[in-house]
Amino acid sequence: MTAFRPDRGRDRRRVLHPAPSGIPDAGCLYGHRRPHVVVVGAGIAGLSAATGLAERGVDVDIVEREPYIGGRVGGWTQTLPGGSVVGMNRGFHAFFRQYYNLRNLLRRNDPGLHRLIQLDDYPLIDAGGAVDRFRGLPRTPPWNALVFALRSPTFSLRDLAKLDSRAAAPLAAVSVPEIYEQLDHLDADRFLQNINFPAAARHLAFEVFSRSFFAEPTDLSAAELATMFHIYFLGSSEGLVFDVAEDNFDDLWAPLRRYLTDKGVHARTGTVRFHTRVSIASIDTAGSTAAFHLTDDTGAGIDADGVVLATDVAGLRTIVAGSPTIADHAWRERVQRMGTAPAFAVLRLWLDRPVATDRPGFLGTGNLEPLDNVSVVNHYEHSAAVWARRHGGSVVELHAYALPDEAQIGEGSVRLRRQLLGRLHALYPETATARIVDERLLFRRDCPRFAPGDHAQRPRVGTPEPGLALAGDGIRIDLPVALMERAATTGWAAANHLLARWGVAGHPLYTVPTQGRSALLRRVANRERRMHNEFA
Numbered sequence: 001m002t003a004f005r006p007d008r009g010r011d012r013r014r015v016l017h018p019a020p021s022g023i024p025d026a027g028c029l030y031g032h033r034r035p036h037v038v039v040v041g042a043g044i045a046g047l048s049a050a051t052g053l054a055e056r057g058v059d060v061d062i063v064e065r066e067p068y069i070g071g072r073v074g075g076w077t078q079t080l081p082g083g084s085v086v087g088m089n090r091g092f093h094a095f096f097r098q099y100y101n102l103r104n105l106l107r108r109n110d111p112g113l114h115r116l117i118q119l120d121d122y123p124l125i126d127a128g129g130a131v132d133r134f135r136g137l138p139r140t141p142p143w144n145a146l147v148f149a150l151r152s153p154t155f156s157l158r159d160l161a162k163l164d165s166r167a168a169a170p171l172a173a174v175s176v177p178e179i180y181e182q183l184d185h186l187d188a189d190r191f192l193q194n195i196n197f198p199a200a201a202r203h204l205a206f207e208v209f210s211r212s213f214f215a216e217p218t219d220l221s222a223a224e225l226a227t228m229f230h231i232y233f234l235g236s237s238e239g240l241v242f243d244v245a246e247d248n249f250d251d252l253w254a255p256l257r258r259y260l261t262d263k264g265v266h267a268r269t270g271t272v273r274f275h276t277r278v279s280i281a282s283i284d285t286a287g288s289t290a291a292f293h294l295t296d297d298t299g300a301g302i303d304a305d306g307v308v309l310a311t312d313v314a315g316l317r318t319i320v321a322g323s324p325t326i327a328d329h330a331w332r333e334r335v336q337r338m339g340t341a342p343a344f345a346v347l348r349l350w351l352d353r354p355v356a357t358d359r360p361g362f363l364g365t366g367n368l369e370p371l372d373n374v375s376v377v378n379h380y381e382h383s384a385a386v387w388a389r390r391h392g393g394s395v396v397e398l399h400a401y402a403l404p405d406e407a408q409i410g411e412g413s414v415r416l417r418r419q420l421l422g423r424l425h426a427l428y429p430e431t432a433t434a435r436i437v438d439e440r441l442l443f444r445r446d447c448p449r450f451a452p453g454d455h456a457q458r459p460r461v462g463t464p465e466p467g468l469a470l471a472g473d474g475i476r477i478d479l480p481v482a483l484m485e486r487a488a489t490t491g492w493a494a495a496n497h498l499l500a501r502w503g504v505a506g507h508p509l510y511t512v513p514t515q516g517r518s519a520l521l522r523r524v525a526n527r528e529r530r531m532h533n534e535f536a
C-alpha cells in the first residue's frame with residue numbers, strides 16, 4: 001500500500017478541518033455490495049470527489065463529456081505541420097503553495113509533487129512600463145505586503161498614508177464567510193476607490209487578481225477580491241511564489257487515473273471506472289429501483305446510490321433543467337440563476353525563433369487590453385521545451401479575459417488575434433520577426449461568475465436531495481479557497497457529504513487561516529462592520 005503523507009504546507013497557522021468520523025470502509029453497506037456513486041465531470045472537483053469516495057470503499061463511475069480528463073486543466077496532443085506531436089491545453093495555470101487540498105490530490109500518486117516545478121518570479125507590467133515583481137518577497141504577512149508596496153513603482157509611501165484605513169480594514173482582516181456579509185454587495189472597483197487605493201496600483205496588482213476570475217473589477221464582488229487578497233497575500237505565509245506543471249496537463253492526471261483504476265496497489269478499495277466522451281443529460285429519482293437513474297445524451301442510462309455533479313456551471317444548469325424530480329423547485333431555480341463569467345481566449349503560438357533568454361515563464365499585464373498575460377511555455381513545460389530545442393524556436397501563449405461576445409466570431413476574432421500579436425511584439429520585440437509555424441486560438445466561456453450579490457444565491461455542496469452533492473469552483477463552501485483549490489476542496493467535501501450519510505469516515509481538509517492574522521485589524525474591521533450594520 002502507498003503511504004500517503006498529507007501536504008500541510010509551511011504555514012503554522014494554516015487550519016485543519018478534521019475528517020468527519022465513521023467506519024473506515026463502506027464495505028458491504030448495501031448487503032452484498034459496496035455503495036455505488038456516479039461522479040459527473042472529471043475536472044479537479046470530480047477527481048477529488050472520486051478519490052475521496054474510492055479510498056473509503058465506494059465504487060465510482062466517473063462520467064466525462066470530453067475525450068480527456070482534468071476539465072479546464074486538461075491536456076491533449078495535436079500534430080503540427082511537419083508531423084511533430086505536441087502538447088496542448090486550455091492554458092497557463094498557477095499552482096500556489098496554499099492549495100493544500102489540490103496538492104493532496106496530486107500527492108496520491110506523486111508524493112514528492114515532482115510534476116510541479118517552481119516558477120521563481122512572475123513580473124506584472126503595465127502600459128506605462130511600470131513593473132511589479134514577486135521574487136525575493138518575505139513570505140510572512142504583513143511584511144510580504146509591506147515590502148511589495150514599498151518596492152512597487154505604482155504604490156508610494158504617500159499612497160499608503162492616504163489609504164482610508166477604516167474602510168480598508170476588511171481587506172486586512174478577512175473572515176470567511178463574514179466577509180461576504182460585509183462586502184458582497186459592492187463591486188471590487190468601487191471598493192478600491194472607496195479606500196483610496198491608488199489608480200496605478202489598482203490597474204496593476206488588483207486588476208490582475210480580479211481578471212483571474214475572468215471578470216472586470218466592476219463585475220467582480222469586492223468580497224471575492226478581499227478573500228483572494230487574504231488567501232494569497234495577507235492571510236497566508238506560504239508566499240506568492242507558485243508552481244507550474246512541468247509538462248502538459250495530461251501528464252498531471254494520468255498517474256492519478258492509474259492510482260484510481262489499478263486494483264490492489266493503493267490505499268483504496270472501491271472500484272473506479274472512467275467513461276469519457278459521455279455527456280449526462282438528466283437524473284431521475286422516480287421510477288427506478290435505485291436511488292438515482294442517470295441518462296446520457298444518447299439515451300443510455302446508469303443507476304447509482306449517490307451522485308456528485310462536478311460539472312461546470314452550464315453543465316450543471318442543463319442537467320438540473322432536465323431533471324424535474326431532483327431536490328425541490330427553489331433549489332433548481334437557484335441553480336438556474338448561477339452565472340458564467342465572460343468568454344476568454346487563449347492563443348498559443350509555435351514560433352521559429354527563440355524569445356530572449358531572460359523572458360520570464362509568465363508575465364502578467366495591466367492596462368494592455370486585450371492582453372492579460374504572456375507565458376513562454378518552453379521555459380517550463382517539458383514537451384514544449386523539446387519542440388523548441390529541436391526547431392530552434394519557442395512556444396508562447398497569450399491570454400485575453402473578460403471578452404465581449406463579438407470578439408469571438410468572424411472579424412472580431414481576427415481583430416483580437418491581431419491585437420494580441422501587436423502587444424506581444426511590443427513587449428518582446430524579438431517575436432515580431434519570428435515566423436508562426438503553427439497556432440491555436442481557443443475561445444471558451446466556462447468559468448463561474450462571482451458578481452456582487454452572487455454569493456448568497458450560490459448552491460452549496462449539500463443539496464436538498466439526499467445522496468446528491470455538488471462540487472466545482474462555482475459551488476459555495478464557506479472556507480477561504482478559490483479557483484482550482486475551491487474545485488478540489490468542494491470535491492473532497494462532496495465525498496465527505498455522501499460518506500457521512502453512510503456513516504463512513506471522511507477526509508480532513510486544510511485551508512489558510514479562516515480569519516485575518518492580526519487581532520488589531522480584526523477588531524477594527526469588526527467595529528466597521530457593526531457600524532455598517534447599524535446604518536444599513
Ligand SMILES: Cc1cc2nc3c(=O)[nH]c(=O)nc-3n(C[C@H](O)[C@H](O)[C@H](O)COP(=O)(O)OP(=O)(O)OC[C@H]3O[C@@H](n4cnc5c(N)ncnc54)[C@H](O)[C@@H]3O)c2cc1C
Binds near residue numbers: 064093
Ligand atoms: C485559462 C484559464 C486559466 C486559469 N488559471 C488558473 C490559475 O492560474 N490558478 C487557479 O487556481 N485556477 C485557474 N483557473 C481556474 C481553474 O481552471 C478552475 O478553477 C478549475 O479547473 C475548475 O475545476 P472544476 O472541476 O470545478 O471544473 P471543470 O474543470 O470545468 O470540470 C468540469 C468537467 O465537467 C465536464 N462536464 C460538463 N458537463 C458535463 C456533462 N453533462 N456530462 C459529463 N461531463 C460534463 C466538463 O467537460 C469538465 O471536464 C484558470 C482557468 C482557465 C480557463
